[in-house]
Amino acid sequence: MNIERYLIAHRQGTPGQIFRLLRQGRVTVDDLVVDSPRTDVTGDQQVRVDGVAVTGRQPQYLVFNKPVGFALNLEPTGQRSLGSLLNPLDQPRSLKALADLPQAAVGLVLASDDEHFLTDVAQQNWRSTLQIVLAGLTAPKLPTNSAFQAVTSQTDKVRQTTTVSITTTDVLAGVRTLNDLANANEPVVRTQLGPFVLPVDLAVGTYRGLFASEIDALNGPLDPKTE
The missing domain is CATH 3.30.70 (Alpha-Beta Plaits)
Known part of the structure; x- marks a missing residue:
């Protein structure tokens, strides 16, 4: 099985994200960086993304409809914070928000435990x-x-x-x-x-996971000259 299919099968991201992971040198096989999606990998080899074995890395991508007065802190114990809105399944994750919406405002906020995703989105400088x-x-x-x-x-x-x-x-x-x-x-x-519109059915104070197409759109092209 090639590395692209292997990573898709192990839920490491969308096909677009996996291409990005490889191009950014974030995938290793037996501690060697792999950047070609056609590289073959076997079940007894050690595959890691960002230094974490693929079996332990299943990143979360969320959109919140932030209430007024809530901080962007994702700690579950934080009062009047996005963390206080998390359900028990998401509380153990080390989530961070794309920190650009002040407490006085409400609406669309992105959060993830994949810091590279947040960095890629920020670098797009979306309006x-x-x-x-x-x-x-x-x-x-x-x-x-x-x-x-x-x-x-x-x-x-x-x-x-x-x-x-x-x-x-x-x-x-x-x-x-x-x-x-x-x-x-x-x-x-x-x-x-940018390309992402706050879902009309996402009530204030709630959140949901991003769909694969939404993740890819927010990431933007890795290399505008070739994509």
Whole structure:
């Protein structure tokens, strides 16, 4: 069996992730780095990813709908933290969050026990979509900021509200700007990060695992010239 099929069979990631693991030199067979997916491996050889035997490495990839006022700490004992939302099966994992959403905001937060995944996602410098709901039908004028793209507003005449959205790579500045607007009905919410949209059926204070296609999309291309 070649190493690519071996790693897929042992649930080491999506095919795209396994290609990335090999290209990044993170896979060893009998302590030798393997970078070709066609390399043959037998059952009596020692296969490791990031120094961990494949039988002990089954990484977790999660998306949270973070409540307002909750910190991004994943320790299960942390009060008002993402860790306090974990079920018993996920509590033993050494999870970390992609730490870029302040406590004042709610919405999409990624977490994983695969630090390389979090690093790869951060390096994509994805834009976030942030929005806030304001009372009234008058769209406010936001201060000029070169980091803000696609500033839009949409009125709801039935509810008598205006939803203001911005797309930006500067999440902290975006949250501060929207929070400073008058007549806010709700906290700022992140609804999208790059290609990933917060699932509409993911209630505030809950989380789920990422699908393989979502993981690959968030990782982005390993080498834009060849992929």
